[in-house]
Amino acid sequence: MVNIPSSIDDTIPAAEVEDVELYHSHSWWTTYVFSQDAKVIAIQYSLTAISIGLVALVLSWLMRLQLAFPGYFAFIDAEHYYQFITMHGMIMVIYLLTALFLGGFGNYLIPLMLGARDMVFPYANMLSYWLYLLAVLVLVAGFFAPGGPTGAGWTLYPPQAVLSGTPGGNDWGIILMLTSLILFIIGFTMGGLNYVVTVLQGRARGMTLMRMPLTIWGIFTATVMALLAFPALFVASVMMLFDRILGTSFFMPAIVEMGEQLKHGGGSPILFQHLFWFFGHPEVYIVALPAFGIVSDLISTHARKNIFGYRMMVWAIVVIGALSFVVWAHHMYVSGMNPKFGFFFATTTLIIAVPTAIKVYNWVLTLWRGDIHLTIPMLFALGFIVTFVNGGLTGLFLGNVVVDVPLSDTMFVVAHFHMVMGVAPIMVIFGAIYHWYPKITGRMLDETMGRIHFWVTFLGAYLIFFPMHYLGLLGAPRRYYELGETVVNPTSAHDLNIFITLMAWTVGAAQILFLFNAAWSLRRGKESGGNPWRATTLEWQTPTTPPPHGNWGKDLPVVYRWAYDYSVPGAPEDFIPQNQPDPERRSKEHST
Amino acid sequence: MSQVTQTETKAPLPLPEGVRGFASDWASDQRTFKNVSWGKAMMWIFLLSDTFVFGCFLLAYMTARMSTPVAWPNPSEVFALNIGGQEVPLILIAIMTFVLISSSGTMAMAVNYGYRRDRRKTAILMLLTALFGVMFVGMQAFEWTKLITEGVRPWENPWGAAQFGSTFFMITGFHGTHVTIGVIFLVIIARKVWRGDFDTEKRGFFTSRKGHYEIVEITGLYWHFVDLVWVFIFAFFYLW
Numbered sequence: 080m081v082n083i084p085s086s087i088d089d090t091i092p093a094a095e096v097e098d099v100e101l102y103h104s105h106s107w108w109t110t111y112v113f114s115q116d117a118k119v120i121a122i123q124y125s126l127t128a129i130s131i132g133l134v135a136l137v138l139s140w141l142m143r144l145q146l147a148f149p150g151y152f153a154f155i156d157a158e159h160y161y162q163f164i165t166m167h168g169m170i171m172v173i174y175l176l177t178a179l180f181l182g183g184f185g186n187y188l189i190p191l192m193l194g195a196r197d198m199v200f201p202y203a204n205m206l207s208y209w210l211y212l213l214a215v216l217v218l219v220a221g222f223f224a225p226g227g228p229t230g231a232g233w234t235l236y237p238p239q240a241v242l243s244g245t246p247g248g249n250d251w252g253i254i255l256m257l258t259s260l261i262l263f264i265i266g267f268t269m270g271g272l273n274y275v276v277t278v279l280q281g282r283a284r285g286m287t288l289m290r291m292p293l294t295i296w297g298i299f300t301a302t303v304m305a306l307l308a309f310p311a312l313f314v315a316s317v318m319m320l321f322d323r324i325l326g327t328s329f330f331m332p333a334i335v336e337m338g339e340q341l342k343h344g345g346g347s348p349i350l351f352q353h354l355f356w357f358f359g360h361p362e363v364y365i366v367a368l369p370a371f372g373i374v375s376d377l378i379s380t381h382a383r384k385n386i387f388g389y390r391m392m393v394w395a396i397v398v399i400g401a402l403s404f405v406v407w408a409h410h411m412y413v414s415g416m417n418p419k420f421g422f423f424f425a426t427t428t429l430i431i432a433v434p435t436a437i438k439v440y441n442w443v444l445t446l447w448r449g450d451i452h453l454t455i456p457m458l459f460a461l462g463f464i465v466t467f468v469n470g471g472l473t474g475l476f477l478g479n480v481v482v483d484v485p486l487s488d489t490m491f492v493v494a495h496f497h498m499v500m501g502v503a504p505i506m507v508i509f510g511a512i513y514h515w516y517p518k519i520t521g522r523m524l525d526e527t528m529g530r531i532h533f534w535v536t537f538l539g540a541y542l543i544f545f546p547m548h549y550l551g552l553l554g555a556p557r558r559y560y561e562l563g564e565t566v567v568n569p570t571s572a573h574d575l576n577i578f579i580t581l582m583a584w585t586v587g588a589a590q591i592l593f594l595f596n597a598a599w600s601l602r603r604g605k606e607s608g609g610n611p612w613r614a615t616t617l618e619w620q621t622p623t624t625p626p627p628h629g630n631w632g633k634d635l636p637v638v639y640r641w642a643y644d645y646s647v648p649g650a651p652e653d654f655i656p657q658n659q660p661d662p663e664r665r666s667k668e669h670s671t
Numbered sequence: 672m673s674q675v676t677q678t679e680t681k682a683p684l685p686l687p688e689g690v691r692g693f694a695s696d697w698a699s700d701q702r703t704f705k706n707v708s709w710g711k712a713m714m715w716i717f718l719l720s721d722t723f724v725f726g727c728f729l730l731a732y733m734t735a736r737m738s739t740p741v742a743w744p745n746p747s748e749v750f751a752l753n754i755g756g757q758e759v760p761l762i763l764i765a766i767m768t769f770v771l772i773s774s775s776g777t778m779a780m781a782v783n784y785g786y787r788r789d790r791r792k793t794a795i796l797m798l799l800t801a802l803f804g805v806m807f808v809g810m811q812a813f814e815w816t817k818l819i820t821e822g823v824r825p826w827e828n829p830w831g832a833a834q835f836g837s838t839f840f841m842i843t844g845f846h847g848t849h850v851t852i853g854v855i856f857l858v859i860i861a862r863k864v865w866r867g868d869f870d871t872e873k874r875g876f877f878t879s880r881k882g883h884y885e886i887v888e889i890t891g892l893y894w895h896f897v898d899l900v901w902v903f904i905f906a907f908f909y910l911w
Contacts, residue, residue: 151721199709202878288698310723327837345739
């Protein structure tokens with residue numbers, strides 16, 4: 080007897096897990112505040128991250144003021160300058176980028192894109208947000224503590240981080256910083272376990288790993304990396320906290336401070352650097368991989384073309400994730416570690432360029448002869464590719480020991496990492512917000528304001544950071560409160576600093592336009608409907624927009640195809656949603 | 672904690688042969704690890720992450736021990752007890768290790784009886800495991816007290832490198848905290864087993880989800896992990 084499937088659903092496996100029973104909120108508080116709905120948690124994460132990010136933006140303005148007009152503003156003294164640098168870096172890298180990509184986009188997109196009702200552990204997910212908020216509050220408390228926040232630089236290198244010469248070093252600053260990091264890591268672990276288990280074990284019928292949108296691959300790999308990298312920062316924070324509070328000597332060598340021999344002795348400052356960068360380098364890719372994934376989906380959707388080399392894109396993400404754990408000491412070429420390490424770490428660093436280049440080529444080849452719609456998400460995606468290539472190329476300079484040593488601690492490094500890790504991911508974040516805002520609110524963001532926002536941000540970022548490369552090559556050091564009339568700095572460098580500062584203020588001001596747009600469009604934006612971009616992925620196929628708690632109404636979606644069926648020849652539309660059965664296959668199977 | 676039901680009604684689709692079949696099995700829809708519940712998957716991944724925490728602690732300790740210019744105190748002498756006028760090296764640690772390893776045995780039996788729905792034996796064995804855990808922490812407290820009275824502090828000790836005290840209190844303290852958390856969870860879940868929450872499908876206070884007997888095994892995973900970590904601490908800290 081021939082086994083003829085009676086319906087199309089028979090060609091995909093039966094449901095293995097019974098439908099989840101969700102926690103039903105019964106009051107305003109449990110719906111909007113102590114919510115267990117991943118989408119609400121995502122918005123809470125995003126708003127908190129953006130708010131604290133604005134603080135960091137203002138800090139960068141203040142730093143630029145000092146660099147352009149040294150000594151002109153009395154309230155920016157050397158101590159404050161270092162505090163601004165430290166808080167700006169720490170907030171941007173951890174409390175904004177990590178939290179927004181994983182806590183924000185991860186929470187919103189993972190269940191929706193995978194056809195799940197929610198994260199697998201909604202309660203732990205909620206706790207994750209509240210611990211994150213607590214971490215942010217402890218961090219902000221540093222501004223109001225006696226002595227102010229720590230000014231040790233975002234890398235918090237000992238021994239200076241806990242000495243009295245550093246702002247907050249023998250005050251509350253460093254204690255609050257480390258406590259905040261520890262809280263963040265505990266909170267992140269709760270969320271991270273959720274994301275990983277949801278991706279591995281909570282997908283819809285038919286959603287195989289190789290049908291997942293690249294956004295999910297990026298977020299998933301980044302979360303796995305975060306779960307393995309944050310422990311190193313956790314341990315380093317705990318140990319430094321003991322050095323500061325109990326007077327232990329994990330990282331503190333014998334040291335004389337203000338003519339006085341301290342009680343510390345025998346510790347290893349380099350140990351901290353190893354622990355920190357074992358976290359710190361994966362952290363770069365924890366931010367970059369979600370950006371890679373999201374930008375792949377933006378390009379494919381807005382160029383109406385399937386992503387080029389999907390499998391290679393997936394493997395590139397995984398390989399980058401794995402390699403990023405064996406490159407950390409390229410941040411430490413000048414630290415005094417064994418020079419032989421430099422050779423090993425330079426090699427591994429340059430190998431990462433291979434999978435990264437595969438990704439860039441595949442993005443470009445996706446655009447090749449695509450039906451490119453220059454929508455705002457697409458503009459930001461293109462901006463990302465250009466910026467990422469730029470920042471990546473200077474990365475090749477800095478990955479080589481002999482080139483890195485003279486460039487180390489110059490503005491060149493600042494320009495490099497702001498291009499590759501600052502501007503590039505921020506481009507993706509903006510692109511993603513313009514892309515998914517209609518799903519979150521049901522309305523489009525305003526187009527005109529969006530275009531102004533893009534062009535000012537994109538061109539402005541280049542006007543800020545391109546000159547900075549030049550300053551670095553001239554030898555202008557980073558983290559100096561005041562450059563003064565030093566030999567290495569011609570007067571042109573000083574004018575350049577004023578120019579950069581003006582641009583920084585302009586780009587910052589453009590973000591106010593973006594915030595206004597986001598608030599204005601909430602009520603007045605054009606109604607978007609459920610699928611304004613005519614995209615294939617599952618989050619656009621929800622029965623209602625914005626999706627309700629539980630996402631899918633009565634029946635969970637069933638997935639029949641990969642996420643990139645754009646412009647399929649012979650199809651009635653130029654996109655086929657992932658949950659749409661294949662009529663041809665159906666007739667073929669029925670005829671057998 | 673999770674929806675661990677196997678409701679497969681049909682045979683799965685045939686897999687391609689060879690490596691491709693292997694790959695598509697791993698990448699298949701809905702679940703990567705078939706018949707692994709969400710809770711168990713979460714615990715395994717958490718333990719992987721926690722391994723990195725303890726790994727970093729132990730590596731930091733080894734670095735400190737190797738790079739400090741001052742001599743390291745001899746563990747066999749420091750951790751010796753005077754019994755009947757004779758110094759017996761590492762005797763307390765040996766007993767502690769024995770107790771903790773035994774608790775793994777009772778835990779494994781509790782898991783077994785849990786799946787047999789034998790509420791009474793499960794609860795008793797879990798409480799016994801918790802008791803072993805409390806004994807372990809108690810002996811650790813005794814050891815800490817003894818060392819503190821002998822003048823060991825996180826920042827100094829009478830015998831040598833200051834990092835000895837720092838790493839000792841930090842690592843054993845962190846491990847002891849893990850044991851204590853485990854004891855608390857064991858007691859809570861033993862109470863639920865005893866009450867029959869997993870038979871009546873009573874909903875959790877916080878999560879409002881139905882519990883399953885599998886939570887006994889998940890707690891067991893954590894407990895065995897904490898034991899395993901102790902073996903490494905024992906080897907690297909006390910025997911080195």
